[in-house]
Amino acid sequence: MAGDRDRTAELGVGIGWRAELDLTIERMEGVDFVEAIAENLRPGALPESLRLLRARDVPVIPHGVSLGVGGAEPPAAGRLAHLAACAEALDAPLVSEHLAFVRGDGVEAGHLLPIPRTRESLRVVTENVRRAQDALPVPLALENVAAIFGWPDDELTEGHFLAELVERTGVLLLVDVANLYTNQVNLGLSAVAALDALPLEHLAYVHVAGGYEHQGIWHDTHTTAVPAPVLDLLTELCSRTRPPGVLLEWDDHFPSDAALAGELERIRAATAAGAARGSLDGATT
Template sequence: MKSLSGVGLGWRRQLAHYIDTTEGLGFVEVLAEHLHPKGPLPVPLVRLRERGVPVVLHAVSLGLGSAEPPEPRRLDTLAHLAERLGAVCVSEHLAFVRAGGVESGHLLPLPRTEEMLDVLAENVRRAEAALPVPLALENIASLFEWPSPAFSEARWLEGVLSRTKALLLLDVANLHANALNHGTDAAAVLAAVPRERLAYVHVAGGVKHGGLYHDTHAHAVPEGPLALLEALAARVGPVPALLERDDHYPPPDILTAELESLREALARGEARWRQARAA
């Protein structure tokens, strides 16, 4: 996989002009479900490819956590879009989204069991065989957990990576949400991440409501995810990080400030990493 670097932004039509006119973006991420499978690509995306800006194709509907294997039609669509975009990789979620043709409408958590690891490994293998670029798997935020998990979230991610060849898309905003909602040991998850398998990092905002933290992608990024991003960079060194924004798009100056907050968190972490290496 071509390495990503720097700070990126999720491409949305509402942000296309900002992305087109902003200097210093390391890469962009495009939602597969927002693109027509056979229609022309949006002109701003064509310009990004012509400029050589690295693009990641991000999907939400493949359903790697289903007992049913990924649908060949969905895999074909992802493969075709990845080739048209010149994507460096495809990313998807460690989640359940459908069964028997019924859509959940949400990214639902998976039971952290040996049986589920077996299902994931086979589904990931099928997806990797169909895609022309590497596959990265993303941890999700959830409002509930299955009872009596066999693994902690850290050991679960280790199991996924040990049974597949996939890369990891670590979402520190989702990790922050699970730490608040379920008591997930965020430090243990960060410690379990092998740098050589880390494709990139997601950062996003959220809000507390009804006693739970909701990963909304529509609010300012709080200190929690930024602290986790800094801690990750302090452990493994420079990592590519991408800001997700899906609603309530802020003015350009506020968006620029949010991107800068990611850069500052990464810089602090990298400084700690270099200091530790020099000690």
């Protein structure tokens, strides 16, 4: 596992690659790595923009949204093969996916839904993750998802569920602090308590994103500037560990190049503030 961490140790600050942002990302300074939605890629015919970034030695991470490791059915061999082909075509350091339910009995949910956090669910997810790890040529990182509801029979918190899954499988974590904030607003789940429970030594990288509140519900839309509470959570995380990378997600209603560059600077500032706080805490304990 130490070797897996070494490959992601210096990702830096990145942005989610979207076709609408290809020229922006190509000419923007300070983009250390990018993440591309795997389902939008053809490994044998990668977008020219991604080929250009790889030629500049910018790491590109395939990010899946449909594998479904949180379902009762094992991940489909074809979906795993596609993720593996994307990783090989991009010479990616890892592949990331969501710990989510996306389909059952052939019916697509159309959304990344939370899974029941029960012992039985943990057993099933463990087998699904192991199957995925065996099929991939690079390490797998799993992302916590945003939710607008929770299951009544949950036996574990999200943090403890992920911690046990990591212990059983060695899977890496993609911690989305915007999703932790979403769950805090919508479900009353403490984001800081989740950080307390997570094995951050297995951290692959971090997501941040913006959204908006409507009638008491936070919508994680990836269409606005990152709100201050999400950056505060990033600072909190960085006071505990040095994340290998932090990535901005922006999926629609794209702002100016200058605005996106400003968001990356805000991320750097929050990261630096957390590192400084962590150094101070370490010096005073």
